[in-house]
Amino acid sequence: MKELDIIDKKLLNLLQVNARLTTKQLSLKLNLSPTAVYERIKKLERDDYILNYVAMVNPQKVKKDFIAFAMLQLAEHSAKNIADFEKNIKELPEVVACFHISGSYDYLLKVNLEDMKAFRKFMVEKLTEIPHISNTQSVFSIHEVFNYTALPIN
Structure with missing residues (x-):
């Protein structure tokens, strides 16, 4: 597995803050085309840098706090x-x-x-x-x- 470049690192940081950003939104933040962003995400998923996408539930709302x-x-x-x-x-x-x-x-x-x-x-x-x-x-x-x-x- 090759080392992450600066764009992959920025992409991972952005997705960790908000995984619901579209490839278009990410492309504007990274100065890449949406296709290039999509391909990078797929590669990060294949290489197990991205393990899953989840919703964070408020423990107080579900009485598990x-x-x-x-x-x-x-x-x-x-x-x-x-x-x-x-x-x-x-x-x-x-x-x-x-x-x-x-x-x-x-x-x-x-x-x-x-x-x-x-x-x-x-x-x-x-x-x-x-x-x-x-x-x-x-x-x-x-x-x-x-x-x-x-x-x-x-």
């Missing part, structure tokens, strides 16, 4: 236990992000729910039912200062 971060330890770190855990955690819709991490804990989860009562129910009825978890620790968001979705491309 209670954010918990749960750190988990596994009892054993065998390949099978790790694979089993990762398969099981993907089935929980409340978990919007999961990272295998270094340090004292093995995984960090971001969980969006309605409130503390919903989080307790999630912990008791879902998370603790997953095999191989030996320890958990949770913290809760008090206020979201920022949560960028765009990755600056320089």
